[in-house]
Amino acid sequence: xxxxxxxxxxxxxxxxxxxxxxxxxxxxxxxxxxxxxxxxxxx
Amino acid sequence: xxxxxxxxxxxxxxxxxxxxxxxxxxxxxxxxxxxxxxxxxxxxxxxxxxxxxxxxxxxxxxxxxxxxxxxxxxxxxxxxxxxxxxxxxxxxxxxxxxxxxxxxxxxxxxxxxxxxxxxxxxxxxxxxxxxxxxxxxxxxxxxxxxxxxxxxxxxxxxxxxxxxxxxxxxxxxxxxxxxxxxxxxxxxxxxxxxxxxxxxxxxxxxxxxxxxxxxxxxxxxxxxxxxxxxxxxxxxxxxxxxxxxxxxxxxxxxxx
Numbered sequence: 001x002x003x004x005x006x007x008x009x010x011x012x013x014x015x016x017x018x019x020x021x022x023x024x025x026x027x028x029x030x031x032x033x034x035x036x037x038x039x040x041x042x043x
Numbered sequence: 044x045x046x047x048x049x050x051x052x053x054x055x056x057x058x059x060x061x062x063x064x065x066x067x068x069x070x071x072x073x074x075x076x077x078x079x080x081x082x083x084x085x086x087x088x089x090x091x092x093x094x095x096x097x098x099x100x101x102x103x104x105x106x107x108x109x110x111x112x113x114x115x116x117x118x119x120x121x122x123x124x125x126x127x128x129x130x131x132x133x134x135x136x137x138x139x140x141x142x143x144x145x146x147x148x149x150x151x152x153x154x155x156x157x158x159x160x161x162x163x164x165x166x167x168x169x170x171x172x173x174x175x176x177x178x179x180x181x182x183x184x185x186x187x188x189x190x191x192x193x194x195x196x197x198x199x200x201x202x203x204x205x206x207x208x209x210x211x212x213x214x215x216x217x218x219x220x221x222x223x224x225x226x227x228x229x230x231x232x233x234x235x236x237x238x239x240x241x242x243x244x245x246x247x248x249x250x251x252x253x254x255x256x257x258x259x260x261x262x263x264x265x266x267x268x269x270x271x272x273x274x275x276x277x278x279x280x281x282x283x284x285x286x287x288x289x290x291x292x293x294x295x296x297x298x299x
Binding site: 030 | 078082086089093097107108109111112115116119155158159161162165166169170172173268271274275278279281282283285286288289292293296
C-alpha cells in the first residue's frame, strides 16, 4: 500500500491553511471597514 | 415595524423575529459582542478536533492512517452543504421579503461556502489516491459535490455581475434556490447509485457505524468547522454593513 502520510499531511495542510487564511482575511476586512467608517464619520 | 405590533412572545409565534433580526443595526448590536466569543470557541474546537484526529485518534482497522483525513474532509463536506442550505434560505428571504440583510448574507456566504467545498474536494481527492489508486473518479457523490462547488462559484460571480446590485441579488437568489435541488442529490447519491464513495457512516436516527474513539474527534472537528463558518460569515456581513455605512457617510459629505 502507498504510504498515506504525505496525503494526510496534504489534506490537513490545506484545511488548516484555508481556515487560517479565510479567518484572518474576514477579520482584517472587518477591522478595515470599522476604521474607514470612523474616518468617514469624522469628515 | 413588527416589534411595535407584536411585542414579546407574539413576535416568536408569528415569525416577526425574522423581520426583527433582519435589521442591519440590530444585527451589529448582536454580532459585535458575539464575534470574539465565536472566534475563540471555533478556534479552540478546530484545534482540538484537528490535533485529536491527526495524532491521537486510532487508525482504522481497514483503511489504516488514511482514515484520519475523515476528520477534516467530513466536517468540510457537511459545512459546504449546510452553507448552501443557508444560502438558499437567505435567497428565499431576499426574494419573498426583500430583507437587505438577506442580500448581504447571500453575498458573503458564497465565497466562504466555496472555500469549504474546495477543502472537501481536495481532502477527498488526497484520500482517494492511497485508497482507490486515483485522485478523482466520476462517481455520483464526487460529481454532485463538484457541481455544488460550481454552483457556489456561479453564485459568487452572478451576484457581482450587474452594475445595479438589486439585479445581481435577484438573479443570484434564483440560482441559489434552483441549485438547492443538488443538496438531496448529494446526500442520497450513495443510496441511489452504486458509488465508489462509501455510504453514510453517521446517522442521527441511530445505527452509526463508527466507534466512539473516532466519533468524538469527528464531532468536535465538525462543531469547530461549523462555528468557523458562522464566525467568518458574521464577520464578513458585519464588514459589509460597515462598508455600506461608510459609503452613505461619504455620499452625505459629498452632497453637503
